[in-house]
Amino acid sequence: MTLFYALIAIGSLALIFGLILGFAAIRFRVEGNPIVEQIDTILPQTQCGQCGYPGCRPYAEAIANGDEINKCPPGGESTMKKLAGLMGVDEKPLAGGEQAEPIKTVAYIREDECIGCTKCIQACPVDAILGATRQMHTVLIDECTGCDLCVEPCPVDCIDMLPVAETKQNWKWQLDAIPVTQID
């Protein structure tokens, strides 16, 4: 008889908690996977595909599913460190021995050599190249993420990846790097 009571008690408890849990699952349902969003905001959004995924979000999803955190060359070490912090995993050197401090670049089309093939336009993940068939193309420098994806498709190799120019605004006070002249 005791056994019977125990069974009833446990069973009803299980039922109540099951109901609570079920209700909570519906009531406090989380749309999407927030961790993916968080990872995605850390990634540099160059959409370059150097990680092996077609864009930053797919890589974010892959990281959420346990992929390595060190596959993002444009993000460099700082991104990797942030990811390590977020995911609670150990920091590790960038895959492929990439530079810790990636040099930021923008694409530059040598316009007199451009034949207007639109191949680069199709390749650009952020629509930062402007132009039309058989018209000269040009890069919107402010929108270019420096992903390199337009360089390969160009049939005449007229796209260069140039390092972002140093301005007074982004100059980092490297006094040693200023060429000093004689007092003449």
Next chain:
Amino acid sequence: MDKLLEQIKKGTVWAFPGGIHPPQQKSLSNSASITRLPLPDKLIVALKQHIGANGKLLVEKGQYVLKGQPLTEPAANWSVPVHAPSSGVVTDIAPMPSAHPSALPELSVIIEPDGKDEWVALNKNKNPAELSHDELINIIHQAGISGMGGAGFPTYVKADTKQPIEFLIVNAVECEPYITADDVLMREHAKEVIQGIEIMQQLLNPTLCIVGIEDNKPEAIAAMKQAAEHNSKIIIQTVPTIYPSGGEKQLIKLLTNREVPSIGIPADIGILVHNTGTLFAVQQAVYEGKPLIERIVTVTGNTIHKPGNVWALLGTEIKHLLDCQGFSPVPQQSVVMGGPMMGFTLPTVRIGIVKTTNCILAPDHKELAEPGPEKACIRCSACADACPASLLPQQLQWFAKSKEYDKLQEHNLFDCIECGACAYVCPSEIPLVQYYRIAKVEIKEQQADKIKADRAKERFDARKERLEREQEERQNRHKRKPAAKSADEKQKVAEALARVKNKSDNGDEKSAVAAAIARAKAKKQQGEELEPDNSEVAKERALRKEQARKYKEQKSQTDESAETAPVDDKKSAVAAAIARAKAKKAAQALDNAEQATNEEPQSAAPVDDKKAAVAAAIARAKAKKAAKALEEAEQTVSEAPQSDTPADDKKAAVAAAIARAKAKKAAKALEEAEQTVSEAPQTDAPVDDKKAAVAAAIARAKAKKAAKALEEAEQATSEEPQSDTPVDDKKAAVAAAIARAKAKKAAKALEDTEQTQPQELQVDSAAPKSAESNTDDSSVLINADKPKSADDKKKAAVAAAIARAKAKKLQKEGNNQS
């Protein structure tokens, strides 16, 4: 409010926290009256001397300009013009080192004065009170006046403030040691400064105007008090000498006991601050019609013979200032623009002074302490005691060193005014300000990156959406059309392709074209997979491609003619483009071939050795062809310019550039080849000895060829300039340097291949057992190869040669079939 006004009128000054008392050193330069410099022989007028946008250039090279003639006109918001400081000829408009800590080049107008110093027609106003608000603002704007105290904020923007202004503060504190420019200005031109103040009063209508002067300038205070006697709304307030009382925020606290909110501007609390020099410039612009073309500069320091204040035209080289005042530099001389606390050292004395240059300081080593080595922070908090913004400099320093940017912002890094008080008192001589500046730039950059990343993401998502939408639309369109038709179109496309093939088959770039077609096919397949039966688009694309190809062919014809007839630049550029395209294709073909070589054996190995050998041979043949194509491409490039070179330097340079690009590619190909060499044997070795050997041989051969091609390319580059040398030595030198660098790379690459080879041999000898058990008839060959593998490169080469011959035949057959 009224109480505050009363207190101020009574002469109360409040205190700000912190502050330091560095040695003043003002007596060096404030005893003599202002002198006027002789006209320099060159004026370098930077287009941007203020915060805001550049003006639009109005002059061109060679143009004669009069003194005071505008060189730029305001184009955007916050842009103020610059004017010719003297009459003369614009000799150049070019980027010149700027008066900025980085000395990064800034577009400047270089004027050679003609000595006449002839003014443009000046529009004088006897009675500015009659001018309207907008007229006054326009005069100030067109006169190019921006804040002359330090930051260079456009004065017309401040003067046009829409917020109600309660206190107009005149910053005549000049708290930086050494500088006396404002001091002597007030002594000699107090009346004009007061007139400038009155113009501002007219514009802004403040309750009270407070002029703050440090108590170490009694003469200036007396002069100003006398000049302002008639105006009861101007109060001359004496403030104690403590650095940095001349900081805008500190002065506001001193004079009104108010604090500017961290993210606000003084106008938010009803206050506006102007510098004395600025007000003088305003007076000159309104009364005399003179734009801002000169300013008072203190030239001082122990290495200056006649330290004092001078009227210097904007754009005067610092060297001229130093020379005129007598300058005997000491070893490791530093020349500082601005004062010792906030000024910056200059990398060259060939920089023109700008609207914000108030001092040129050339100290010797005794007067200013040389920075000692940085020692450990002992958390003594002397910096916190000195900080006028009540920050915690030593905490900031820890965070800056460890790059904890969030923490830095939490600790209000951006409220730091970089006055240098903390670094001045630090017993460990830590360059605190330098750490903060770097951290600030890094934080700003990170913020900019974040914004950019967000935008990139947005654009990426928008693009994805657009592509999806387009695809959907295409599908919808397709649904309306019968499916049978698409097959028809396909055939058409195939025909078009065939036509194209026939057309291009006559050239010597057969393999390249074939490769291109193959690629096109592959792409088409891909395209079809992505967009099922979008035949219309495919057709369009094919047509486009065909057109492009035709276009190229035409170009290649012109290329040929280029060799015979003297041609213009454009043609050579076109030729270069074509050559580049060819080179690229060849390189790609080469890549493909290589991929084939290391892929095929893997898949074929278990089935049949012979087949593998054949495949390898085919691949080799392809590679050979590709390499040949590459060479040819290079030759055309190197030949074409050679015929032209005497005519044109530029072309040679272009050719060199092309050659360089190609060399790079070749090097890359070489590297890849090496990779295949090192990869292929490793994967294959356990399976088949022979294959490894063959592959290795192939790779070696390829590497050799590539190296040869590279060498040729280098020769080409190094030869071309030599023919030019009489024309241009410099270019030749540059080319030579490039060639040398390339040779180095090639040498390195070769070394690498050599390194990989010993490895291969090891693999070869490690695997003999599995090979011996092989009963295939080709094992005879293997047996012959393997035991002496270490010393038997020759045999491998022979085998490879045989294979190659076979492959050639096979390929021919293959070609015929296709």
Next chain:
Amino acid sequence: MKLTMASSPHNHSHKSLTRLMLSVIAACIPGLIAQVFFFGTGVLIQLVLALVAVSVFEAAIMLIRKRPVWPALSDGSAWLTAVLLALSIPPLAPWWIIVIGCLFSIVIVKQLYGGLGFNLFNPAMAAYVLLLVSFPVQMTAWLPVTDLINTPIGFADQLRLIFTDFTASGFSLDQVRAGVDGLTMATPLDTVKTDIAHGLTVTESMQKPIFNEWAGLGWAWVNLGFLAGGLYLLKAKIINWHIPVSFIVTLAVCSAIGYIASPGTEPGTLFHLLSGATMMGAFFIATDPVSAATTNKGRLIYGALIGLLIYLIRTFGGFPDAIAFSVLLINIAVPLIDYYTQPRTYGHGAVK
């Protein structure tokens, strides 16, 4: 001649770390003189021993850490630690006491935490506590004032005592310490504490020959010596007034309250201020910048907490003096104090 580039500011106050540390050491001299005068030249022997020991340990550690030796040594921070430690231990303690103290303070408390600027605790005080806990007999073996010793011992004998534990005539330290009344002499603080525990009143206890009318004989002068040095440090703006003032005021207030509440068992304000290491603690130990609070408000709290703790431990705790314990305990609280006493940055909050 090439131009040199440097980051602003281009001037400096000429107050270097070395000068700072040497000034503090110099300010110890009045206290040192008093201590030598009343307790013999053994103090000087300890001082030399300590200076040599810290130099050796600091140099060794810098070599192991592969950093330049001289810059670390010449900043003077290790020497200051040596001076403070030598002044805190009994003058005739065996030589290994001070050596162990130096080893612990330099190697473990300072360098293992990352060197100067990174140590959480005051090195001299941490070493003192280690020694007190590990070698209580040697660490409490203070000599009575020289005047009260039966047979005053000379410099040679002091040297022998420190290095061999015996004088030339074979007396041990304990025998030397035996006072005129044949009883072992404790420090004034210790004596008062023990006497009160034995039911005597303070007045009765203070009748003993080791006291004068204010506090312990000699100790009062030593404290006054350190007070003079401390005032010099304040005058030279080497230390801020916040810590010593709040320290002394708190201790004075607490002891005054205690005296008013229970005059029989409380020795009074003056006794507290001029006994033990009060003045040295207030001006030389609590003000150690590395381990003290860094904000002005924080410093006031820091000093007050130390003063309070000293009074509490002296009155209710098991140890006669409490400078070291109090300082170390409040060192632990420094990060918290600093966090909650950050000054309001210009333009933040309280803006009209």
